[in-house]
Amino acid sequence: MSNFESFKIFALEDNAVFSKMLHYILSMDDEHEVVMFKEGKDLLNALDQKPSVITIDYTLPDMTGEEVIQKVTSRLPGVPVIVISGQTDVKTAIKLFKYGAYDYITKEEDIRERLLNALNKIKTKQSLEEEVQHLREELSHKYEFDKSIIGNSNAMKKVFQMLHKTVDNNITVSITGETGTGKEVVAKAIHYNSTRAKKPFVAVNIAAIPTPLLESELFGHEKGAFTGAIAKRVGKFEEANGGTIFLDEIGEMDISLQAKLLRVIQEREVVRIGGSNVIKLDVRIITATHRDLSKEMKANRFREDLYYRLLGVPVYLPPLRERGNDVILLAKHLLQEFCNSNGMNAISLSAEAKQLLIDYHYPGNIRELKAIIELAAVMCSENEIKAEDFQFSGSSDVEAIMSKEMTLKEYNIEIIQRFMKRYDDNVANVAKKLDIGKVTIYRYLKEMETNN
Numbered sequence: 266m267s268n269f270e271s272f273k274i275f276a277l278e279d280n281a282v283f284s285k286m287l288h289y290i291l292s293m294d295d296e297h298e299v300v301m302f303k304e305g306k307d308l309l310n311a312l313d314q315k316p317s318v319i320t321i322d323y324t325l326p327d328m329t330g331e332e333v334i335q336k337v338t339s340r341l342p343g344v345p346v347i348v349i350s351g352q353t354d355v356k357t358a359i360k361l362f363k364y365g366a367y368d369y370i371t372k373e374e375d376i377r378e379r380l381l382n383a384l385n386k387i388k389t390k391q392s393l394e395e396e397v398q399h400l401r402e403e404l405s406h407k408y409e410f411d412k413s414i415i416g417n418s419n420a421m422k423k424v425f426q427m428l429h430k431t432v433d434n435n436i437t438v439s440i441t442g443e444t445g446t447g448k449e450v451v452a453k454a455i456h457y458n459s460t461r462a463k464k465p466f467v468a469v470n471i472a473a474i475p476t477p478l479l480e481s482e483l484f485g486h487e488k489g490a491f492t493g494a495i496a497k498r499v500g501k502f503e504e505a506n507g508g509t510i511f512l513d514e515i516g517e518m519d520i521s522l523q524a525k526l527l528r529v530i531q532e533r534e535v536v537r538i539g540g541s542n543v544i545k546l547d548v549r550i551i552t553a554t555h556r557d558l559s560k561e562m563k564a565n566r567f568r569e570d571l572y573y574r575l576l577g578v579p580v581y582l583p584p585l586r587e588r589g590n591d592v593i594l595l596a597k598h599l600l601q602e603f604c605n606s607n608g609m610n611a612i613s614l615s616a617e618a619k620q621l622l623i624d625y626h627y628p629g630n631i632r633e634l635k636a637i638i639e640l641a642a643v644m645c646s647e648n649e650i651k652a653e654d655f656q657f658s659g660s661s662d663v664e665a666i667m668s669k670e671m672t673l674k675e676y677n678i679e680i681i682q683r684f685m686k687r688y689d690d691n692v693a694n695v696a697k698k699l700d701i702g703k704v705t706i707y708r709y710l711k712e713m714e715t716n717n
């Protein structure tokens with residue numbers, strides 16, 4: 266049962282008449298379970314019953330209001346204490362707030378209204394906190410590695426091995442892979458499986474933000490820092506403090522901003538544009554790019570010092586065409602998700618449909634597979650997707666290979682390489698599909714090795 270369903274109020278009041286009135290006010294709401302106490306020690310002895318809120322009288326026979334507040338807040342931190350007092354002296358109120366009181370209400374005519382108001386605010390805050398907690402738990406389950414990242418191929422097993430190395434520490438992670446291979450999914454999974462899971466995950470797509478705005482987006486600015494800065498802005502690094510920042514498409518960052526980013530990472534602090542306050546940062550950085558950053562570095566488009574700072578644990582996400590039978594696992598998963606979210610009956614895939622999915626080469630990777638599956642789910646009849654329900658926008662795998670000009674031997678090597686990846690390095694399967702002997706495959710593989 267949540268706190269909100271049984272809202273237990275402990276009220277400490279030694280005056281018999283006032284105690285009766287207080288009990289009446291607090292019990293006006295059926296949701297409230299009210300327990301009255303005459304002495305401070307009785308209330309302290311009952312704290313293990315976990316009240317949702319405590320009201321105390323400032324002047325008590327056996328101890329002072331300060332003493333009770335201190336003892337309650339040290340044993341039950343987070344449980345709000347409302348002080349009800351005959352004194353209207355501001356100094357007393359300030360002192361009690363310092364000791365941890367949540368609110369201070371004087372025994373005046375409008376006490377009923379003020380007390381119920383304070384309780385309502387506490388209930389709203391507590392139910393919001395519960396909701397946030399619940400959503401966070403849901404998110405962390407949603408992003409459990411094997412639930413969010415579907416895949417069982419050898420290529421993906423290597424990815425999972427790397428991911429498990431990133432969760433118990435704060436090391437920077439650099440994710441590479443073609444578009445649509447799941448870089449953002451992986452970044453979120455790392456965050457929600459790490460000790461930072463309860464703190465923010467902030468994603469910034471560098472390619473989507475015009476260069477002149479990017480600096481203020483990342484580091485923030487003070488009001489009046491430049492023309493158009495009409496209000497203070499908290500930057501993404503500050504927003505992510507305590508959690509993780511995901512810098513997507515890092516390879517698109519302008520070289521001049523790269524220097525500023527390097528400084529922020531090295532100093533672990535940020536100063537908003539136009540400001541002087543130094544803000545300490547405790548942020549884990551995950552980057553992603555579809556580019557080969559080492560090549561960008563050699564071409565002087567990416568700073569060498571920043572490259573090495575950001576490298577951390579490199580995670581390479583293989584393209585979908587190299588994930589073997591994962592295509593079918595993913596297709597079934599995406600199909601089920603689509604049917605569930607649209608209230609449709611379960612849909613299956615015919616044998617020919619599965620073969621077509623395996624044969625296609627997915628230039629747009631999983632994002633493209635998702636679009637293909639969703640369209641087929643709408644087009645199909647009798648709850649089964651058949652080959653003719655698919656619409657592939659790119660050319661076939663064979664056409665893609667044939668578009669290059671190579672020698673026959675090079676074609677053979679390319680074909681064998683592709684089939685090995687597609688069938689998860691299973692030589693027997695590849696031999697069967699290509700209708701050649703296993704020895705021929707081993708011979709080509711050996712040749713590839715010596716050429717590399």
Ligand SMILES: Nc1ncnc2c1ncn2[C@@H]1O[C@H](COP(=O)(O)OP(=O)(O)OP(=O)(O)O)[C@@H](O)[C@H]1O
Nearest residue numbers: 413414415416443444445446447448449450631632
């Ligand atoms: N292994 C996976 N299991 C399940 N769904 C996945 C997986 N990988 C990617 N997806 C899904 O594929 C889509 C594309 O993934 P995502 O946006 O993470 O790719 P990306 O590599 O970041 O793409 P881009 O480079 O274009 O930003 C999303 O809908 C995501 O949920």
